[in-house]
Structures are given as C-alpha cells and as structure tokens.
Amino acid sequence: MSIRVRLFTVLLLMTGVVWLSACVWIYASTKERLEHVLDARLVESAKMVSSLVGDRPVMAGFTGEATSSGSGLEAEPMEAPSYERQLACQIWSVSGKLLSKSDSAPVASLSDHATGFQNTTINGAAWRVYAVIKPDLGVRVLVGDSLQVRDRLVDDVIKGLLYPAILIMPLMVGLIWLSVSKGLAPLARLAASLTARDASQLHPFVDRSTASELRPMIRALNSLLSRVQSAREREQEFITYAAHELKTPLAGLKTQAQVAIRSTDPEVQRQALKRIEQSVDRTSRMARQLIDLAAVEAVESVARPEQMVDVSALILDVAHDLEFLQKSRGVQVIYAPRHRARPISIAADASLLRLAIRNIMENAVQHAPCGSVVECITQATDGKLSVIVSDEGPGISVDEQEKVLQRFYRSPRSMPGGSGLGLAIVKMSIERLGGTLRFGGPAPRFHVRLEV
Template identity: 45%
Template sequence: MITRSMKGRLFIVLAVATGIIWLFASAWIFFQTRSEVEHVLDTRLQEAARMVSSLAINGDAVPSRTSRSDVQTLPETASYERQLSCQIWSLDGRLVARSSGAPNESLGNEADGFSDQQVGRETWRVYAISDSAKGIRVLVGDRLGLRERLVTDLIKGLLWPAMLIVPLLGLLIWMVLGRGLRPLQLMAADLKNRSVDDMTPLDVTRTPPELAPLVNSLNFLFSKLETARRHEREITAFAAHELRTPLAGLKTQAQVAIASQDAEVRTRALRLIVISVDRTSRLVRQLLAIARIDAQDGVRRTDDVNLGQILDEIISTDPPSGSANVVLSLALYDLGFATNRDLLSLALRNLHENAIQHIKHNGTVKWDAVRVGSSITISVDDDGPGIPDSELPLVTSRFFRGRHKSPYGSGLGLSIVQLAADKLGAKLALKNRSDENGLRVTLSLSTL
C-alpha cells in the first residue's frame, strides 16, 4: 500500500532518486575506470616492449642463437612486471629469447602494434615491435584473464565503499527529512492543543518560507471563522434582546384583548398585536437574510433581471405604509442585465423598506436608474430627515441605529444592503440630498 505519510513519501522519492543516481554513477565509474585501466595496461605493454627492444639492440640479446636450447631467459626486474610475458623473435621466425612466464609458442604473428591473440587455451593482449636493422621482433603480452581480475579488483575497491555509504546516506536522508518537517509537526501540535474558541493567528515570522503560504491561508481561515463567530454571537444576542420586547408586548396586548369588555380597547390591542407581529417578522426575515448572505462563498451571475419588474414585485408584496407615494422611473423597465436575482432583490427590498420608514407623512420615494458604459447605477430618494454626516460611515454597520431611528427598525436594513452589494461586486453610496431634505442611496453594478 502506498504510504500517505509526507515524510515516508519524500524519503521514498529521495531514496529512489539517490539510488538511480548511484547506479548511473557506478556504471560510469565502471566503464570509465575499465577504459582508463586498459589504457594504462596497454601503455605498460608498449613501454615494456620498447625497453626490451632497446636492451636487445644494445647486445643483451642477439639473433645469432639458433637452437632451442640456446634460447635466453630474460631477467625479471620487478614484481610489477611479472604479469607480463616477453618474447624476442628473429625476423626469420626463430625464438631468440623469452621471459620465464612466456609460452614457447609465438604470442602473435600479426603486424606491429596491439592485438588480441589466442595462445593455447588463453587469450593474450599483445604488443609487437620490429627492428629490421637488428633483425628482431619483440612481443610483450599479458593474459586477458589476469587483466580482467585486475580491473575487477580495482573497480570493487572503488565501489564497495560507495555501497557501504548508501545505507548511511538513507539514514541521513531520513534524519534530515525529520528535521525539515519539524515546523509542520510543531504547527500540528499547536493546532491540536488549541481550544475551540482560540482563533489566534499562527506566527508567520518563525515559519520557513515554503510553509508561509499554508500559514497565511490558515490565518485567513481563522480570521473568517472569527468574523463569522462574532457575527453569530452578535445576531444571537441582538435577536434575544430585540425579540424579548415585541414578544412581551404581544403577550400584554393579548391579555388586554382577552380581559377587556370594551370593543374599542380590544380593537386597539389587536392592532398593536398585528404591528408587533409585523415588526417581529421583519426582524426574523432580516436575521435570516444576513445568515444566508454570510453563508454564500460566491455569486454566480446567471439571472437575467429587469429592475422595474423586481421593484413591482417588492411593492406588491410589501405595500408602503400610510399614504406614502412610490414613483418608479420608466428607465427602470428598459434596463436589463445579468446578475444574481436573489441578492439584488434582497438589496432593493431593504432599500425600499428603509426609505418608507423614514419619509415624512405623505412623503415620496423615488426610484431611478441610469446606464453609463458597462455600469448601471440605481438610485432611491426619500424626503425624510436624512442622516447626520457624522453617522453616514456607520449606518451600514450591523445593529447601528442613528439619531433619526424608526420605531419599526432594527438597524439591519442597510447592513444587509452592504452585504449584498459586496457579494454582487457593487458599490453602495449614501449622501444627503442637497436640493431638499432627505437621503439619496445609490447602488452601482457592473454589467460585464
């Protein structure tokens, strides 16, 4: 079974790679050493032949001796030369002299130079040199069997230490891998010993550069988890606080309606119950919307939308309170593009509800849109009190309720719009109207 251990897999890869390199190196050493040794041995044959030829020319051996019994035995000079066999022949084919280890048969009848000769049952490597002036031919050779043993022994002497080093090299690789992977083990131990609530970032400064991307990704994940948990705690605490009041009011008004004999009092209590239920329903819907947006990782822009149709649906399902006037520009019905319909509808619904809550009595909410190049800007104007300039950067924060807060609001509407805009890649902007009282909110989206 293939190991899943990173250390084991790295060790196998490095060990196999080292083994392959060692095999190639051994093969190279074998052939290179063999070639060099054979060249050295051939050079030795050549030098020995020239030396013997020189001695013979100087008179130590002459071709005047004709009988087999008169064949001279050449002296041996050193143990290094004992592997060599030497013969001196006259040019007319008579053996003049030979070394003690040389055979009586000729080592070769080939031309001068190197040749491989079969003498009896043995193969010889022979070098021949002739001197026509003295009438002699010198043959120097060594047995290929001895030469092969010499080469083999030499190569074994080189490779055996390398073979003994291989296990030590494997142990060294294992130890180095263990030390190299130590930061991962320390990181794993740190994460294992953490409590569930500990989202402290890992220390990047003490991390090897190779692990920095992993550590940064983990820290980014911790940050997202911490943000999600914080939002979850905020939503839970806010829901517990905000739902307590309307639920208590519902109970009180229900008790009043049950206990009262006055029809007008009962009607008023029931009307207040309806208002409380509406506010509670809106609060729950907004909390669920925030949870749904937070859970989305990305947005697929696959829906063809029409702004006028979306706003018609919003107004029909959530009609304005009182005598508020809602004006939709005709340009809204002419603009169609591709985006995420659910998120866009959620953003527009909360913008509409926010405007309705803050307009004055018999006030007006105006919707408009304009396309500029590849961008569409949606705007909504109300004639309410506006927002103090100091609070404009804060109103998109969760649960923020400013100076002109509505009794029916929860501080979540604009934060939902901001979340949806971020998911859509849109830009949300708020500013007080300069021509008259009220607030203008714009939502700019790219159609690319």
C-alpha cells in the same frame, strides 16, 4: 502517502540514481585510465626487452621449449596469484622463427603485425600486443597483456569501491530517514500545537522562531483564525441582538394579549390588538432581515452562479411585495426607467440584487411621510447599472452615513420599530456584487444610489 514517506522515497531514489551514475562513471573512467597505464607498461616492457636483446645475442635455432633465461628448464606449475603471468614476451626473427619467449607466453605468435598495438585472440584468450622491430639484429619483440587479467584488475578496483558503498547503504538510508524526520519536526510541532488548542483559542501563531518555509502557511492560518474570530464575534453579536430584539416584542405581545383578555372595553381591546399586530409585523420584519443577513454572509463562502437578471421585472416584483406596506404607510412606489425602449438586464446574482433593492425600497417606504411618493429610477451608463431610490423622508446626515451601514445601528431620526439591519444588508449585498452604495441627491428628496 504521507509527506515524510514521499520525501524519503524521493531522496532515496535520487541518491540511488546519483550513486549508480557515479558507479558507471567510475567504472568507465577507471577502465580507461588503467588501459592507458597498462598500454604504457607494454611499451616500456617491449623497449626494455628490445634493449636487452641488443646487449645480449639470442641463440639461433631455439625451438621454443627453452625459457627466457636460457636454462632449458620449465618453471614448476604453481597456484598463481590473480595478476601473475599477465605479461607474455616473445622474440621472433624477421624470418618468422621463434627465438625466445617467457613462461606465460604461448608457442604461437602473439601477433603478425610489424609494430605498434594490436588486439589478438590465441587459443580462445584475448591479448593486447605491442610489437617493436630491431632491424639491425633482425628480430621482432612482442610483448602481450592478457585482456582477461586486465578486466579482472578493473573489476577488482570497482569492487573495492562498490563494496564499502553497499555496506554503508543501510546507514545512508537511516540518515536520510533521520534527516527527513528532523526537517519535518517544525511541521509536527505546528500540528501538535493546533491539536492542543480548543475551539475558543483563536489567537494567532507566532512565526518568528519557525522555519521560513512554514511562515506562509502560518500567516495563512493566522488569517483564517482572524476571519473565524471575526465571524464568531459577529455570530455572538447576532445572537445577542436577536435574542434581545425578539424578547422585547414577545413581551409586548404577551402584555397586549393580557390587556385584551382582561378588558371589557371594546376600544381598549381594539388598541391592544392593533399593538399586537404592529409587534407581529416588527418581529416578522426583523426575523426576515436576520435571515437575509445570514443568506448574504453565506455567499462569501459558497460560489453562486450568475444569471441574466431583468432588473425592471425585479423592481416591479419587489414593489408588488411591498404593496401592503405602501397602503399601511399611505405611500406610493413609482418605477421610472430612463430607457423605456428596451428592458435592462445584467449578469448578476439575482438573490443578492433582490435583497439590496428590497431593503432600500422598504427603508424608503418606512421613512417617507404619508401621502408622498417613493420613486425608483434605473439607468445604464458606461456598462454599469444604477438603481436610484428617492423619498421625501428625513434622510441621513453626512455624519451618520458611515454609521448606518453598521449592523444594528439605529439613527435617532429613524422610525420606531426598525432593526438597524436594512442598510447593512444592502451594503453587504452590493459589495458581493462588486458594486457601490451612495447617498445624497438634491433637496427636498433624499437619494440612495446602487451601482452594479
């Protein structure tokens, strides 16, 4: 169901409930007030008739066939309007003899009570009767009001209020629909603006002239567009760099292959094949790091469950993977856990932790001098795990420690063949693990500390 239809339905239902509640309240209030007014009229009528009886004597022996005017003639039947003959009046002697009555009054006594109000039923008709006694004259005056006529009066008043409301109901429905459409117009304009944009238009929306209710959504959209723009820029930078970096070793591979094919000197061929091997290693490492970088970035948008990771086993596995590199560089990796009595395990994303440790250790092996040792130490303090990798390489100057964490940055002192992605991958992995990356340590060794 659309928001427009939902709002329209809710407003229509709420308006209907309020309208029905108002009708019930008006009916009850009007009926109560009318009954109060009609009761007051009964009292006034009874007192008026009583005063007239006191001024004019009533003939005794009246059979009840005469009219209240004393002429003895019955009024001619006629089509009475809705509220004619509502009141009926009877004058009775104290001894129970009917002395006089109005044309609309029945022959039977309207009520047997002495004074005050009483509801009675005569010949199937309900009456509201007020009685007053004139002790000095020995008469009792009864004035009755037809409850049927009362109810019809209340119903007619309510109908007079309801009929106009029912007639304007279609107009009210149309106004509600128009109001909802008008209220949702800014949302429709925003949707139209989004639809009109192409994939390259990622500039933010201006929310100064929009409705205040839409501003949080526009700010969220602008934040999303900013992230998409940043991701696109990184992607374009990634593609440009990857294309350039892959082009260079591939061109070198082709050149060295041509040299090996054309030369008849075994030494020249051996050197060409060695350079081909180095180019393949460099290309393979860069391709792996590009894949690692894409994997780390994917973690930002896809939730991955944590698991208990045996850090010691993970480090030994990474060192085993780097065994060929250690031999080619003449470097040895030594793992020295501070707590040998028990293994160190933490709850983390194993793939991210592996990427961080591998790139740190690989970077250390690449830059350590031949015949040196790369030492890896683990220690757990205050609920945190620290992985410290140290080597005897040139290290990273304080001025460059922020720059080396950027993608594709290469230090002038770094070894040739690097891609500039290793420490960037470490930084992204550690941040997603909620940890920190630090550089430093006492000379002559350079330390890289991972804290998770």
